[in-house]
Amino acid sequence: MTETVEERLARALRVVWQRLPASTQALLDGWGYRLEPTLPPLVEGRVTWAKCRGSEGTLLFSRDQISAIPDWALQTLAAHELAHLALLRQGRDGWRDEDRTDALTASWGFEMGRLRDIVEGRES
Ligand SMILES: [Zn+2]
Secondary structure, rough: OOHHHHHHHHHHOOOOOOOOOHHHHHHOOOEEEEEEOOOOOOOOOOOOOEEEEEOOOEEEEEEHOOOOOOHHHHHHHHHHHHHHHHHHHHHHHHOOOOOHHHHHHOOOOOOOOOHHHHHHOOOO
């Protein structure tokens, strides 16, 4: 049986969660996520794959975008969004800083480089 997008996303989030330090899991307490049909662009002219709504502690994922990406990319995307939320919860001003977010994502074992190639259209 083929996994649904919902199931794949839930599985990716479980994989990521298991790699987070306990202190980070505690910091992220109460977070949630939603799968949206699509997301409005955060940057003009650029498709938005996912976003972190920090005030609610909610991660939003675009079904249109994540349906076609492999598991490793989905895990990396999920880790990246959790990293945004973790930085915000740590009180970091730069929680929207992509470099800092990528560095935290990498510290959990998820490399953003290849995902950025896909997101930015250098690889399909
Ligand atoms: Zn980001």
